[in-house]
Amino acid sequence: MTLHAGAAMAHECDSPAIRTLILPAKPDAAPPRVYVKAQVVTVLRFEQGVAPVRARLLDGAGRFDAVGIVGRTVVLQPRRDLDSVEAFSLVVTLPGEREVSFLLRPPGLGGSGDADQQVNLFSDRERPDAMASALGDAEKENKTLRAENDRLHREEVSEDHALAALLSAEAAAQxxxxxxxxxxGKDDGAALEGTVFRGKGKAAVVFRVKNLHAVRSWSVKSVRLVGVSDSRERGLAIRSSAAAIEPGMSGVIGLVVDGSAFLEGGVLTSLRLELYRQDGLLQAIVQLDPALIGK
Incomplete structure (x- = not known):
């Protein structure tokens, strides 16, 4: 069993995070928020016929790579993740010396845990291209919600998820x-204690996590369960005592693996459980052997 917050990143297979924003009509309006994080390039893409003239960060020197302008897009990337209390202003000058401000914030504050990869910007929501972009956003959101509803329905009737819920509630005796x-083990961000469980036809792991960071919450970004020999990803059930663990607080994560996950071509094989934290870094690795599903 190995605990480490290393450089390995979670495997990303989701579609790019693209949003549509309408530019404020009044100069004194609240600036639109753009969500950024390290190792993610964010592109602000203006409508046809609008090519930014200048772009500058206020008080962001040294925190971002140089802001670039390519055609009608502005490109930016922070050098490290922003803390939850941090915010930076980006001012973009458009043709005619019109200035538009944006507030750069870390993700997870606006109902999304992902950084913006592309933000499509329009001055008039009634323009056909603006309406088409907004429609694409709505269709993507509806698809995501339907998939989430289907997932929640499956989990409601899942024995493995019920067991994971008991483990995350520290009710292993039940x-x-x-x-x-x-x-x-521990690193600068978290201290973890774990237990591996044997079951009849199933195995389980429980992580007890204490957040050691001064200001940043800790949460699970993803969990991967793969074969040691074949690297094929398997399914598993996961439940957490809290969606996020605040600084100084603790939480519990329960995971249940069905015995069928240990089979590869009719032969039992060992599995590797990888736990990735909120910033995509690998927090822990646990090897699970087939003996765990014995009687």
Whole structure:
């Protein structure tokens, strides 16, 4: 069992994070928010016929790579993740010396956990291209919501998710699992204690996480379960005691693996469980052996 916050990043397979924004009509209006993070390039794409003249950051020197202008797009990227209390202003000068301000914030503050990869900007929401872009946003959101509803329905009737919920509530005594191995470790952001459980036809892992960061919350971005020999990804059930763990607080994550996940071509194989934290860095690796699903 290994705990480490290393340079390995979570595998990203989602479609690009694209949004549509309408530019404020009044100069004194609240600036639109753009969500940025390290290792993600954010592009502000203006409508046809509008090519930015200048772009400058206010008080962001050293925190971002040089802001670039390519045609009708502005390109920016922070050198490290912004803390939850940080915000920077980006001022873009358009033709005719019109200035438009944007507030750069870390993701997770506007109902989304993802940084913006492309923001399509329009001055008039009634323009055909603006309406088409907004329609694309709505269709993508509806598709995501339908998929989420389907997932939640499946989990409601899932035995494995019910067991994971009990484990995350620290009610292992109410499950058929028996703890067989414990491990612990910490880095600058979190201290983790873990337990591996054996079950009849199933295995489980529980992480107890204490957030050691002074201002940033800790959460699970993703969990991967892959075969040690084939690297094929398997499914598993996961439940957390909280969506995010605030600084100084603790939380519990319960994971349940069905015995079928250990099969590859009719042969039992070991699995590797990878836990990625909110910034995409690998927080922990746990190897699960087929003996865990024995009687």
């Amino acid at each position: 499950t058929p699992f028996k703890g067989v191995q414990r491990f612990a």
